[in-house]
Amino acid sequence: GALAGVVEYRNVTFAYPGAESPVLSNISFTARPGQTIAIIGSTGAGKTSLLSLLPRLYDPAEGEVLLDGVPVSRMDRADITRRVALVPQRPYLFSGTIEHNLRFGKTEATDQELWEALQVAQGDEFVRAKKNGLGSRISQGGTNVSGGQRQRLCIARALVSRPRVYLFDDSFSALDVATDARLRTALKGITADATVIIVAQRISTITEADQILVLDNGRIVDRGTHQELLETSPTYQEIVES
Ligand code: TTP
Ligand code: MG
Numbered sequence: 461g462a463l464a465g466v467v468e469y470r471n472v473t474f475a476y477p478g479a480e481s482p483v484l485s486n487i488s489f490t491a492r493p494g495q496t497i498a499i500i501g502s503t504g505a506g507k508t509s510l511l512s513l514l515p516r517l518y519d520p521a522e523g524e525v526l527l528d529g530v531p532v533s534r535m536d537r538a539d540i541t542r543r544v545a546l547v548p549q550r551p552y553l554f555s556g557t558i559e560h561n562l563r564f565g566k567t568e569a570t571d572q573e574l575w576e577a578l579q580v581a582q583g584d585e586f587v588r589a590k591k592n593g594l595g596s597r598i599s600q601g602g603t604n605v606s607g608g609q610r611q612r613l614c615i616a617r618a619l620v621s622r623p624r625v626y627l628f629d630d631s632f633s634a635l636d637v638a639t640d641a642r643l644r645t646a647l648k649g650i651t652a653d654a655t656v657i658i659v660a661q662r663i664s665t666i667t668e669a670d671q672i673l674v675l676d677n678g679r680i681v682d683r684g685t686h687q688e689l690l691e692t693s694p695t696y697q698e699i700v701e702s
Contacts, residue, residue, distance in 0.1 A: 464493070464528050464624050465493040465527075465528070465543070465624030465625050465654055465655040466491070466493065466526075466527070466528050466529065467492075467525075467526070467527060467625055467655055467657070468491075468524075468525070468526040468529075469488055469489050469510075469513070469523070469525055470488055470523050471486055471487070471522065471524075472486070472522070472523035472524070473487075473520060473521055473522040474509065474513060474518065474521055474522075475521055476509075477518075482521070483506045483678050484506050484509055484510055484520070484679075487510060487523070487679075487680060489671075489673055489680065489683070491625075491656075491657055493624070493653055493654060494654075494655075495655060495656070495670040495671070496656040496657075496668070496669045497655075497656070497657045497658070497669060497670065497671050497672075497673065498657075498658045498659075498660055498665075498666035498669035498671070498672045498673070499657065499658070499659045499672075499675055500660060500663075500666060500672060500674055500696070500699055501674060501675030502676070505675040505676055505677060506677075507629070507659040508549055508659070509678075510675065511629050511657065511659060512546075513525050513532075514527070514532060514540075514544055514625070514627060515541065515544050515546050516537060527540065527544070527625070542621075542623070543623055543625060544623055544624070544625040544627065545621050545625070545627065546618075546627040546629065547611075547615055547617075547618050547628050547629060548614070548629055549629040549630045551611050551614035552601075553601070553605070553610055553614070555597075555598060555599060555600040555601075556597070557594065557595050557597055558587055558593075558595070558596050558613065559571075559574065559594040559595060561617060562574050562577065562578070562594075562616055562620050563620065564617055564621075566622070569620050571594065574594060575594075577617075577619035578612075578616045580615075580616070580619055580643070580649075580650050581612045581616035581619060581643060581646075582635070582639050582643045583609065583613055583615075583616050586605075586609055586612075606634075608634040608635055608639075610634075611631055611632070611633075611634045611635065612635075612643075614631070615631055615643070619650060623654065624654055625654065625655045625656075625657070626651055626654055626655070626656045626657070627657050628656070628659065628660075629659045630659050631658075632644070633660075633661055633662070637662075637664065640665060641664070644665065663699070663700050666686070667686040668686075669685070669686070670685070671684065671685065672684065672685065672686060672689055674689065674693055674695050674699075681695050682695055
């Protein structure tokens with residue numbers, strides 16, 4: 461049968477509770493297993509808000525978000541969590557060990573799986589360099605690791621959970637360009653038959669995406685591949701040149 465992990469937003473309009481105007485208007489797109497869909501747009505365009513509707517951090521006022529053809533509003537939250545991993549824009553770590561942080565929600569993962577995930581996330585070196593390795597303690601809020609290290613641990617945590625759908629919200633921004641490139645190459649292998657949705661600031665992160673959605677003021681104003689958008693989208697051209 462078909463691989464699970466088809467994400468569909470169907471005419472989605474969403475306003476935050478108490479807000480007068482919607483932050484997302486009439487959003488429609490489909491992301492399929494094996495595809496990488498990128499979302500780009502200026503700050504405040506609604507990228508984070510858009511991602512938040514799939515794991516049901518909020519429910520839209522109009523339209524539907526579907527996972528494998530089923531509206532997420534009718535699904536069990538635990539079921540969604542099993543199938544969708546969100547790496548948030550502000551990645552969080554729990555006080556506890558690195559191992560505890562990586563296994564969160566996936567207690568049966570082996571140590572080897574943890575190291576593989578760390579390797580893909582470009583985080584194995586700094587963990588290996590720590591005296592206690594996977595057993596090293598993360599302080600409350602993860603203040604004893606750098607922003608880039610925190611991002612890598614949160615990416616590794618998502619990989620350990622082996623979801624069908626990955627949501628990366630600006631997850632590569634704290635990485636230098638070379639590390640970003642290495643990470644995405646490694647990621648391609650491990651996420652090959654999953655659905656990947658990436659919010660990115662850096663154009664180089666998304667040039668190979670199957671489809672790029674250009675978000676402006678809560679609307680998808682253009683969509684296409686990098687090459688198509690360079691030729692057709694003034695908004696995309698502005699972002700590329702900025
Ligand atoms: P975001 O969805 O956070 O916009 P963004 O992710 O595109 O921006 P950035 O590149 O800076 O990460 O916000 C869209 C609008 O929604 C913005 O006006 C702020 C508002 N908003 C809330 O009111 N409550 C929230 O919890 C969030 C996340 C956003
Ligand atoms: Mg955001």
